[in-house]
Amino acid sequence: MKSRLLAVFQASLFAGLLLLPGAPFGADDGGLATLRGAPIPSAVPESGDALRKAIETDPLERDFTQQPPLVTHAVDNYPVTRNFNKCLDCHSWENYRKEKATKVSQTHFQGADGQDLANISPRRYFCLQCHVPQVDAKPLIANTYERATSRQ
Ligand code: HEC
Ligand code: HEC
Incomplete structure (x- = not known):
């Protein structure tokens, strides 16, 4: 049981690694990414009257x-x-x-x-x-x- 859990854990770690480069960022991120892969709301801040x-x-x-x-x-x-x-x-x-x-x-x-x-x-x-x-x-x-x- 223990080793099966470990295998699942390792597999998910590996899948996580595979996913990292393609992690889903906001549509508007202009190619930017944070180190933790957190979404970036928009590359262009609101301006003017806002x-x-x-x-x-x-x-x-x-x-x-x-x-x-x-x-x-x-x-x-x-x-x-x-x-x-x-x-x-x-x-x-x-x-x-x-x-x-x-x-x-x-x-x-x-x-x-x-x-x-x-x-x-x-x-x-x-x-x-x-x-x-x-x-x-x-x-x-x-x-x-x-x-x-x-x-x-
Ligand atoms: C078209 C002319 C003009 C431009 C361009 C301008 N200023 Fe001024 N600035 C003034 C005038 C005249 C004052 C004096 C008081 C007032 O009308 O607000 C002033 C006041 C200031 C003060 C306050 C000074 C004090 O004595 O406390 C600062 C700081 C300042 N401006 C910085 C800037 C910065 C930084 C920029 C560029 C981003 C800039 N200004 C662009 C005309 C200008
Ligand atoms: C690294 C910070 C810094 C930058 C960059 C900077 N200033 Fe200042 N400025 C100050 C500080 C601090 C003071 C008040 C103390 C002094 O006179 O140095 C000041 C004072 C002033 C004053 C008031 C002078 C007076 O006699 O009361 C004006 C006007 C001014 N700055 C305009 C500008 C303009 C225009 C620019 C860009 C070309 C600029 N500053 C860039 C920090 C900065």
Whole structure:
């Protein structure tokens, strides 16, 4: 009995292995797969109106001193790609006066080793890595986080 069970177990393991490469992913997965073979709902996230609306008012209070300021406007039509950065059309030192925008912080001209650069440092090029539009978002889980006392 024991050895029969073992054989069944081994057979199902083997079948599982055979099945792995062809595991059924979502129709829309664009060829993507997770390591565990879990379904991927859709490769393309919803965009536009489905996302939260940016609050276009004065900047909300920051939570801690070093927090990247939140973006006080929508960014849907401001692409940042390898060759083009729409944000700098308004926020560069060249254009900020004309556009009445805040100029990019001087810290953004510092290279990885602290050297001063004439242009935006590559590590600051993808603005939305750090600056996100301000939205009315509730905490995802209850928590005891408190704002730093020294903040803007
Ligand atoms: C068409 C011009 C324009 C473009 C393009 C633009 N901004 Fe702005 N941005 C502004 C102006 C003007 C303000 C000042 C206040 C306001 O109107 O919201 C501002 C405010 C901000 C602020 C708040 C600054 C502060 O003082 O607190 C941040 C951060 C910011 N923008 C980031 C971005 C990022 C990141 C992008 C690209 C995804 C971008 N902006 C694209 C014009 C622009
Ligand atoms: C690695 C994170 C990071 C990236 C990437 C980044 N920033 Fe910032 N940014 C910050 C932080 C942190 C601050 C606040 C402290 C400071 O001035 O450095 C800031 C400050 C600013 C300010 C406010 C300056 C002021 O005087 O109040 C503007 C405007 C700004 N960034 C725009 C941009 C734009 C435009 C880009 C893309 C070209 C960008 N940032 C990329 C982290 C980032």
